[in-house]
Amino acid sequence: MRRLFSAAVMVVVLVSAGLAQNLTPTTTLTLETSNNTSTANTYFDQQNGNAGARNVSKVPTRTLLYPGSTTKLIAHVEPWWGKGSHIDIGYSSQDPGQVHRQVMDMISRGLDGLAVDWYGPDSYEDLGVKLLLSEAEQHPGFTVFVEIDHGAVQWDSCYPGCSATTAFIQLATRVSSSFFSSPAYLKIGGRPVLREFGMELHGPIDWNAIQAQVPGNPLILHRNANGFAVASSGGAFGWMEPKTLDNLPSGYDGTDEVDWFYSQASSKYSGMAAFGAAFKGFNDIMADWAPPGGRHIEQLCGQTWLRTFESINQVYSVTRQLTAVQLVTWNDYEEGTEVESGIDNCVSVSGAISGTKLTWSITGQENTLDHYTVFISKDGENLASLGDFGTGTHSLDFAAFNIPAGTYTLYVKAVGKPTLRNQMSGPIAYTVAAPPPPSSSGGGTSSSGGSGSSSAATTQTLKDLTLSASPSAATVTRGQTGKYTLSVTEVGASDPVALSCSNVPAEVTCTFSPATVTPSGTTPASVTLTVGTTTTAARKGSGSGPTYAMWLGGFGVAGMFTLPGAVRRNRRLWLLMIALGLACVSVACGGGSTTSKATALSSSASSYSITVNATSGAVAKSTTVTLHVQ
Numbered sequence: 001m002r003r004l005f006s007a008a009v010m011v012v013v014l015v016s017a018g019l020a021q022n023l024t025p026t027t028t029l030t031l032e033t034s035n036n037t038s039t040a041n042t043y044f045d046q047q048n049g050n051a052g053a054r055n056v057s058k059v060p061t062r063t064l065l066y067p068g069s070t071t072k073l074i075a076h077v078e079p080w081w082g083k084g085s086h087i088d089i090g091y092s093s094q095d096p097g098q099v100h101r102q103v104m105d106m107i108s109r110g111l112d113g114l115a116v117d118w119y120g121p122d123s124y125e126d127l128g129v130k131l132l133l134s135e136a137e138q139h140p141g142f143t144v145f146v147e148i149d150h151g152a153v154q155w156d157s158c159y160p161g162c163s164a165t166t167a168f169i170q171l172a173t174r175v176s177s178s179f180f181s182s183p184a185y186l187k188i189g190g191r192p193v194l195r196e197f198g199m200e201l202h203g204p205i206d207w208n209a210i211q212a213q214v215p216g217n218p219l220i221l222h223r224n225a226n227g228f229a230v231a232s233s234g235g236a237f238g239w240m241e242p243k244t245l246d247n248l249p250s251g252y253d254g255t256d257e258v259d260w261f262y263s264q265a266s267s268k269y270s271g272m273a274a275f276g277a278a279f280k281g282f283n284d285i286m287a288d289w290a291p292p293g294g295r296h297i298e299q300l301c302g303q304t305w306l307r308t309f310e311s312i313n314q315v316y317s318v319t320r321q322l323t324a325v326q327l328v329t330w331n332d333y334e335e336g337t338e339v340e341s342g343i344d345n346c347v348s349v350s351g352a353i354s355g356t357k358l359t360w361s362i363t364g365q366e367n368t369l370d371h372y373t374v375f376i377s378k379d380g381e382n383l384a385s386l387g388d389f390g391t392g393t394h395s396l397d398f399a400a401f402n403i404p405a406g407t408y409t410l411y412v413k414a415v416g417k418p419t420l421r422n423q424m425s426g427p428i429a430y431t432v433a434a435p436p437p438p439s440s441s442g443g444g445t446s447s448s449g450g451s452g453s454s455s456a457a458t459t460q461t462l463k464d465l466t467l468s469a470s471p472s473a474a475t476v477t478r479g480q481t482g483k484y485t486l487s488v489t490e491v492g493a494s495d496p497v498a499l500s501c502s503n504v505p506a507e508v509t510c511t512f513s514p515a516t517v518t519p520s521g522t523t524p525a526s527v528t529l530t531v532g533t534t535t536t537a538a539r540k541g542s543g544s545g546p547t548y549a550m551w552l553g554g555f556g557v558a559g560m561f562t563l564p565g566a567v568r569r570n571r572r573l574w575l576l577m578i579a580l581g582l583a584c585v586s587v588a589c590g591g592g593s594t595t596s597k598a599t600a601l602s603s604s605a606s607s608y609s610i611t612v613n614a615t616s617g618a619v620a621k622s623t624t625v626t627l628h629v630q
Contacts, residue, residue, distance in 0.1 A: 025382035032375070032383065032413060033424050038098065038105040039341040040090025048283040048336035049299050049344075055424075056342030057416035059370045060110030064278075064309040064418055065325070066607060067473045067626040068318030072186075074275070075106050075114045075330035076147075079128025087286060089333050093128035096135075103135045103142065105340070106330070109419060113143035113186055115195060115326060120156025121174050129179070136184035143186040146175050150198035164202035165209055172214040180216045188234075188273055188323070194218035195237065207231040219273060225261045228269040235273030236265070240328060240337070242282040242295035253304040254279065254297035255311050262315040265322075276325040278308040280343045283336030301346035302368040302420050305339075317607055317628060318473065327419075342421050345369075349414040349425045356398040360412040360425060366391050368420050375411040376403070380427060383411065387464070390611075390622045392502075397618035398430070405434035464491045465621045467614045469529070473626035478533050484625050486512075486527040488614055490519040497616045499527060505608050507534040508627070529612065531627055 035041050035053035044052035061073050082092030091098045106114065116132050119125045129146065136144045148171055153159045157167035172194060179185055180192045187193065194214075199205050211220065211232035219234035221227065227236030238261040240254050258277050265274035281304050285294035298304060309325075316322040329337045347364035349372075358374065369391050375383040386401065410428040466489040474482030488497055496518050501510035509532040517525035608627045613620060 023376060023378060023384045025377070025384050027375075027383050027385070029375075029377070029381050029383060029411065029424075032411075032422075037341055038101040042090040043341060046286065046333070046336075048286050048294075049281060050333055050336055050338055051341045051344045051421065053341055055422045057370060057418055057420050057422055058108050059415065059418045061327075061418040062110050063370070064306070066313045066317050067609075067628075069316075069321065071276075071312075071316070071322045072112045072143075072324035073110065074324050074326040075111050076326045076328050076332075077102070077114050077116045077132065077330045078332050079116055079125045079132065080119075081331070083124045085288075087334055089331075093125070094131070096131055099128070099131040099135050102330070102340070103132070103139065107139060107142060111327070112141070113145070114330065115145055115147050117149050117197070118146045118152060118175065119149055120152040120171060121178070123152065123156050133179060133182050133184055137182060139184075142184065144179075144182070144184050145186040145193040145195065146179055147195040147197050148172060148175065148199075150196075150201050153199070153202055159202070164199065165206045167202075168196070168199065168205065169210055169213050172210065172218065176215045176218070180218075188219055191219040191234070192216050193221065193234075193273075195221045197223060207233070221273065221275060224257070225264040225269075228264065228272055233272070235275070235323070236261070236269070237275035237326065238262075238277035240277065240279055240282055240297060242284070242297045244291055244295055245293040248296050251300065252296070252298055253300060253307050254282065255304075255307050258308060258311050262311060262322075266315050266320065273323045276312050276322050277328045278305065278312075278325050279328045279337055280305045280339055281336060284334060286336070287334040299343065301364065302343050302416075303365070305343050305420070306368065306417065313607070319475075319628075339419050342416075343419055345416055345420045345423075347414055347416070347421070347423050349412055349423050351410065351412045351425045351428045353398075353410065353428055353430050357395060358398060358410060358412075358428070358430075359395045361394060362414055362423075368417055370415050370417045373413045373415060375413065376430075377409045377411070378406070380409040388415075389620075393620065400618040403432050405432045407431050465489065465497065465614050465616060465619050466491075467612065467621045467623050469612060469623055469625045472624075473628060474531070475628040475630065476531075476533060477630050481530050481532045482627055484529040484531070486529055486612065487524040488517055488519055488527060489524045490616065493616070494518055494520060495616045497525070497614050499529075500613045500615070501529075501610055502613060503609065503611045505610075505627075508532065508608075508610075510610065510612075529625070531610065531625070533627075533629060 033055050036055050036058070037053060039053040041053050046052075062069060065071055079093040080086055081089055082094055093099070103114075113136070114132065116129050117125060118129050133144045136142045148168065152171050153164055153167045157171055159167035175194060176192070185192055207220070208231050211218075220232065221235050221237050222230045222233055223237060223239050225236060227233060238258045241257040242254065243249070243252055261274075262276065265272070265276075279297070280302070281299035282297035283294055284290040287294075312322055312325060327339055329335070329339070331338045331340045345364060345368035347362055347368060349360055349362045351358060351360035353359075360372070362369070371391060372389045372393065374386040374389065374396055376386055377383050386396070389396065408430045410430050412425040412428075414423040414425075416422050466487075468487045469484045470487070471484065474484060476482045486499070488499075490497060496516050498516050499512045504510055511530045511532070513528045513530070517527055519525040606629055608629070609624045610627060611622050611624050613622045
């Protein structure tokens with residue numbers, strides 16, 4: 001997780017007459033749970049796996065890519081909705097308002113542009129392309145490029161009265177004159193990007209002639225890894241290869257095809273433009289053109305979506321950039337690939353409170369979540385955030401917040417990773433009892449000597465932490481060390497803050513200097529984090545060292561009373577073992593260094609995300625740093 005969580009600082013106003021608190025709402029339950037996408041509100045869950053209109057994560061999509069990526073994030077758009085030959089999804093691609101909502105939704109998810117299917121100048125889809133390009137022009141930096149579908153040759157060209165090559169030249173020339181001049185049209189190296197889809201269905205195509213005759217010298221991209229080898233090819237784009245039911249392996253996620261694409265793009269064709277593919281799955285049982293039973297790639301509750309990004313990250317890095325990745329698709333509802341409405345991660349979250357401690361748990365897989373947000377409300381609808389908390393955190397002690405007496409409703413929101421569904425817990429009742437009245441003396445006068453109760457207000461800032469790392473990524477050769485500077489700020493207190501690492505690969509050490517700091521007011525404390533690596537790769541699963549020591553430390557005392565008598569009586573041996581265990585624990589945790597055997601370093605160049613934790617009492621924050629090992 002690469003996001004830096006920054007909980008909003010709350011100011012609590014404690015007024016002695018009634019102990020009122022200014023918990024100013026920043027959002028509502030309705031906003032946090034209702035449809036926040038460009039999907040029509042009337043669109044509901046479909047049998048092909050499309051999720052109905054819901055509240056989805058707007059965490060930037062780029063957080064799923066390798067650190068330092070400059071890869072363009074592109075949505076693939078179908079502009080045919082509202083046309084009678086397609087199913088009704090509740091909106092029209094020819095509605096300018098809908099086009100505006102779609103582009104704004106894409107931007108809110110951190111996308112850089114879109115690719116749009118085009119079926120010729122006289123097609124229904126032509127207006128949708130023009131509306132999308134016009135809308136993109138209102139958002140500098142957001143780009144559009146055209147994909148000429150083979151259907152344009154079949155239904156809106158001189159073909160079959162002319163050759164498919166001639167038909168494509170005429171269509172591409174029209175694209176050039178109509179769209180290339182737009183400031184929003186995507187260009188790579190000064191060349192406008194033009195994509196074809198399915199032209200192989202029309203027999204041999206003379207791509208050299210097309211490249212020579214289409215104005216504007218377009219960079220023409222072709223589908224899948226074989227597209228790199230097409231004559232005059234400017235590059236290729238990855239796609240999907242769904243399976244019919246008779247050859248569908250259990251748990252098939254389709255990444256075999258994109259893995260092959262990246263292996264070719266990064267080696268044999270590394271000098272050419274490569275557009276990768278990210279997708280949630282495939283199921284075209286609602287499409288008229290589908291074979292019996294449909295074709296399938298399983299969604300696996302969001303795991304397929306995440307794995308398509310992992311396929312990219314296994315090959316590409318800050319030193320080897322992928323040109324672009326397209327979301328396949330933004331809105332093909334009939335083939336079950338749309339991500340406009342979000343992706344169901346099959347997660348639910350529930351919470352309970354005991355005393356002042358809120359705890360929560362989920363069903364489903366936590367790797368589909370980015371973080372949790374805890375809300376408090378006086379009326380159950382208007383919400384104030386108490387902060388964001390990283391995955392792995394499942395509790396919050398309200399004693400640190402000094403919330404005044406009253407009855408409240410709490411909610412825990414499980415915020416998904418980009419484009420995955422957000423999930424909100426049910427309401428959790430929380431009552432803070434009024435403190436006993438202060439004692440007084442002297443015939444009705446207050447303890448401060450004044451007459452009656454004081455009306456002065458005291459403002460108290462709640463305790464909170466911020467944690468950041470600079471740089472966020474370091475590249476080292478195996479055996480070297482990488483250094484990061486951590487900035488730790490504490491608000492509302494000046495208590496010691498302990499630092500530690502988690503999710504550390506095997507044969508890697510994290511050392512803090514110092515391991516504990518006490519920030520002063522809003523002045524950040526600076527800590528040096530040194531990450532060390534060994535000269536050889538470790539075998540995965542080779543647990544030893546500090547892990548064993550912590551086991552001894554945790555169970556040594558119990559062993560004195562539970563093991564057979566001959567061993568139990570040898571107290572000196574046991575005390576020595578406990579001392580050694582505690583010493584190792586000190587080296588691993590309390591001494592400013594943390595190691596973990598959870599993940600072994602690869603023998604090849606790899607990237608690893610290491611979680612850095614800052615803890616002070618009940619308040620904990622985390623961030624991540626990235627280690628590139630060559």
